[in-house]
Amino acid sequence: MEKVISIRKIQIAGASLKKAFLSVVLVLLAVLGQAQQIEEYLIQAGENNPEVRANFQRYLANLERVPQVGSLPDPELSLGVFLQPMERLMGNQRADISIMQMFPWFGMLRTQKDEASLMANASYEQFRESKNQLFFEVKSTYYELHLLQKEIEITEDNLEILRTMERLALIRYRGGNIGGATSSASTAVRAAGSNVSSPRSSGMSMGQAGAGSSGAADRRDMGGSGGGMNEMGGGSSGGKLSDVLRLQIQIRSMESQLETLADKKRPLMFRFNKLLGTESTAEIQLEQDLSPRILAFNGESFIDSVMQDNPMLKMLEAEAEVFSKQEQMAKLDGRPMIGVGANYMVFSPRAEMGFPGGSGSMEYMPSGMGNNMIMPMVTLSLPIYRKKYKAAQSEARYNREAIQYQKENAENELLVQLEETIREIRDSERKVLLLDEQVELTQQALDLMVTAYANEGSSFEELLSVQRELLDYRLELISAIVNQHTAYAMLDMLVAKGIRE
Template sequence: MKKIAIIILLLLGVQTIGFSQSLEESLEIAGENNPELKAYFNDYLAALEKVPQVGALPDPELSMGFFIRPMERFMGNQQADIQLMQMFPWFGMLKTQKDEASKMALAQYEVFQDAKNRLFFQVKNTWYEMYRLEEDIRITEENLDILKQYERLALIRFQSAGVGGSSSSSGMQGTSNMSSGSSTSSSSSMGSMGSGMTSGTSGKTSSKGNSSMSSSASMGEGKSGMSDVLRVRIEIKELENTLALLRDSRVPLVAEFNQLLNRNTDERVSIADSLTDTVLTLERLAVLDSITQNNPMLKMLDAEEEAYEAQKKMARLEGRPMLGAGVNYMPFSPRTENGMPMGGNDMVMPMVGLTIPIYRKKYNALQKEAELKQLAVQQRRENTVNQLTTRWSTALRDLDDANRRTKLYREQTDLARQTLNLLMTSYATDGRDFEEVLRIQQQLLDYQLRLITSIVDQHITIAILENLAATELN
């Protein structure tokens, strides 16, 4: 009984060991090292480089012609004809082009922001899944230790039952010898022999009955104790197999996490020792407002709509003439006529140019194209808002479900522990209900695992809402 009490006390004093690493630190590493995120950022930088391109004037045109034989003119012999021309778009065209390129670059920046939010959510989700796995392993190991202690407890009861059976057999033999001795000593007289024979016979019958009952009870108790040992060993084998599977599941999760951080797949990852319940601090409609205002995909579509508005203005301006200004330079050399030098002064002639946009169909088509693209963006934005609203509603439902499950499994865990303590006390006293002890222990393990899952689901759902709103909600 003393050993049994010690084992029960050990069962009630389980300690946990955890790891610690900041999730924020992992997010920072991912933001700095992830190659896909770097690619999106370089796309944004490349889009920015388009702004100075479209905001610059067209390159000036220089044309030069040289005469193989100088052309004789009144002013002298013309050696060459050099022209330099600079074209100028219509007023406001360059500004509109820069505005359109800036909006497109802003749209590309929002694509980068969306990629960053998705990356951060993947890091958080994988981190939470690793935490769930580590907690599952820890709880399973604890329950495996408890089952092994149950096994030792059942073995102690089985051995105790075996010792009790041996003592009963010895007592039965002693009682039988004492009865036969009584009958022999009482045979000295006839009267007392009769009474001695009667007394001896009745003593033998009584001792045989008692020994038979004691032997049957001890055999029954021994069989029951051995079956308890076998039952708990079956549960141990099942739990050991589950534990091996959980440990094997570490490898792909760690590899996925390190891949997101652009590290070696086998690099060690440390996980925080505990996650507490989390709640949504903002009102639900405030979260939806934050999503519709801050979501990068909506901002990207807004930037595209503004860019197409600039494209419509550009299409109208392209239908206006382009102005050109330049200079024509003609070098002359003196020529001799009647023995006297004539001319020889170089000529400089200012020039202007003008394009005549008379083919209006292409300019009308450009404007119509921009209008249709703008309409498509507006429709796409409306659809995106509907999808985000649906995901917001689904996430809130999942969060409510996780909150309810967390509360339920915490209460169920406490009740299962109380029930298990009562059953263990009963089993330590009279050895009954061991199968019920194993069933409640399995139920307690199930509740513990479900409680961890519900808490992790809370954090994952909050991470989903933060991904949609592109901001911290707690």
């Protein structure tokens, strides 16, 4: 007997684990489906967005500066030709050719190349930051569109509830058979919420939420039985014309609200398509549902990712290193530059003139052989005006310190933003669970009140109040789910998730 009980317990535990595993798989498949749709739009935006492409071109331009500063300055060649030969002892000098190559102080070229490479790295991080911002804007706009679409669907569902209640109130006023109208109203109430992903549908309900759902299901079945009994009943009278009129007022207001929501869709689509770099009228594919998510890690586990991978911090770090290299360059600029070259003098033979020991005005000059001459040369610059070099060093040092303070401030702001994002995610998790239960309980209450109104004609004000509460809870639920996904998009931006090349 004990063995049978143990085997039964093992079977129940295995079934529970299997059910939990299937729930997790369904959640992952839903998240992956959403991620795939978003990923396609992110790739399209990254390839077509003009701002991102402009920043990438700046990065390529800065890369081309590296070979420009990593080489020696061009040598200088000078050529001089005498219009009248210059008579010298070696002959008549016809021309003078010199070439000179200047060499910066030791380490200058390497420092210049490092500075250009760091500037290219900073521009690359700026490109990543713009891409990071773009991805967040694409995601947040996508979720706004999803929220607007769901608001339209929820409002349409609520409009259908009001119309079925209007038919029910009109039949009661005329004294007709209310069985079919009551059934239609109950069906519309129960169908509300089917187009919104909830923790129950995604296997994410926890603790007492599951127990509440089970009890609510029992109460829903009881409400359904009441509706069935109502169908067998005959006509009922005693309805009020004011009930019909108040429902018609609500219907007109809901129809106007639908038109307002439809008008909000066009500018959102226009903005989304411009972020993607496509035509403003291009069709946008939205996911049918957004599944609620649970944050698997605490906030501290994301701090290292923010500090190490955030492109804004890496860009400021690269800029600080750039100014450090500029300070070294200013110091090396104050050192002498060395020049090495040669001077080549062209001579032609000169004939002997005068007589040795002769008298008269004409002196004796021996003949010149006209041999060309080459003279090695070394030059040295003298940076004696030290004030400008010291000022350049101070300028670079002040800029480096300013960037370091700016980086420290950016780190503080990112950490604060991270804490707020984690808090918003945790808050949305609790809110989604609460609102999901409130939607379900309000649906059941409204179903029961519709039946009570059909049978007794009482509590019409409460009926309208509960119907409005159901609409508000459903709108708050989808808003909480969308806010949760927007917060996750912000978290991805902070930790630079999915933007590495």
